Amino acid sequence: MTGEQHLLPEEPANTSPAEARAAFRAGLRVPTSGYSAGFAQVNVLALPRKLAFDMLLFAQRNPKPCPVLGVLEPGQLNSELLPGGDIRTDLPAYRVYRDGELVEEPGEVLEHWREDLVTFLLGCSFTFETPMLDAGIPVRHLEQGRNVPMYRTWRRCAPAGALTGPLVVSMRPIPAERVADAVRITSRYPGVHGAPVHIGAPEELGIEDLDAPDFGDPVDIPTGWIPVFWACGVTPQAAVMESRPELAISHSPGHMLITDQPDAQLQVP
Template sequence: MFTRQRPEAQTSPREARARFRDGLVAHTSGWSHGYVQANLVSVPRRYAISLRRFAVRNPRACPLLDVVGAGRFTTDLAEGADLRRDLPAYQVWSRGQMVAERTDVADLWDRDLVTFLLGCSFTFEPLLERAGIPLRHQEQGVNVPMYRTDRKCLGARRFRGPVVVSMRPVPTDLVARAAQITMELPFAHGAPVHVGSPAMIGVRDLAKPDFGDPVRLHDGDVPVFWACGVTLQEAVVKAKLPFAITHAPGHMLITDRRARATDTGEFRTVR
């Protein structure tokens, strides 16, 4: 049985952001079908050049959609959006430790923060669903599972770390179709980075994700792994910056940009 479309699928990005600003907490898989979703990482300005270099060196995991200048909290990707309030949940970090999880970080924002917005695999999920590929995490009402792998990113000064992946169980006969669909959206991580045995990428136990929730595989399913934007968050955490703000994994910014497989050129890093 395939996923039934939830009412949130037809919610406009503007309305979704308004609901999150009003305090609704929900992971955004299945929201606002047809629109690009984005990860958020905000760091002090003195670290921004190195972090941008890290993202550019690891484009599969960290596809840059926008880099928002110091102190700003708006983006051309989402008209009227407030990056401090319009995501469902944020995490606040100090010296590599999460010190708070909040629904609003406006009081923590200052003129020194540079914000990175990265593509998210939630963007391509409606395309998979439309092709008859089930989304098990939505069927089971949980967040998508995410795992640290043993694959290392190319470092940039103090920023280093593993590639983080999201996993979706896919029926064996639909894996090639899933790969074909997602490879057309490099701004949403593109094609899978691995199919099959989790141990081959250093994932020991699918039932114990590092982020998100475990998902049950059905008979005939194979685990399929896509690069994940939490990779950038992991690099920031490992760098033990004095201060950083990130989205809570699975709780994304929903932008006004349409997800078009042939329109990859519209997403360019703001210099």
């Protein structure tokens, strides 16, 4: 939409989280990669109150794909993660699922909202890509200007109440001599998926062709680089598609909520 041009910040990386959310609220619809450097971006999933225990238990039983950074209770539209904000309008793009089917991908969800929706905010691996780069570990999809490739796997998540589904993973190829460093560094960020769940041997996850991801874009894998797999925040959306709750609202992939939480707060010793 040409009408959005005036909303585009000149320097997305230096835009504050509040400024970015205000621009999205005003109508800007762009992927959030590269926005508000140093602040955590999160996956969003809102479900009816009667499924809220099942979802929080699903996250407790599957902490690697579903690291909970915050929960907005029914009627709560913001928190210290988005002070003064509105979870219904402050993302650049949403997905609305009814009975597990994607029915719309709007810029705000005011008309879909219900007072009984509980919103889960889940960590995103964008956060640990910065310390990987700082350590000199290449992040291939960034080098190639693509979205990270994501795959459904054979691995099942631990079910919880009405929710069940496959583990979804993201893949970053890493030079063989840096794989141990990638494990070491990402293990310090359990709140954003943490250490890898699988290294090499994609066929053991049921992935037949790395060039055909289920979400995102394929990347070229240089000789001597190993595919490394991390648990992915798309996992709860896959559970929604399989478990078919009457209503679920999520972010649109790549169009995350930008929070006021500094990335640095997510590092453990």
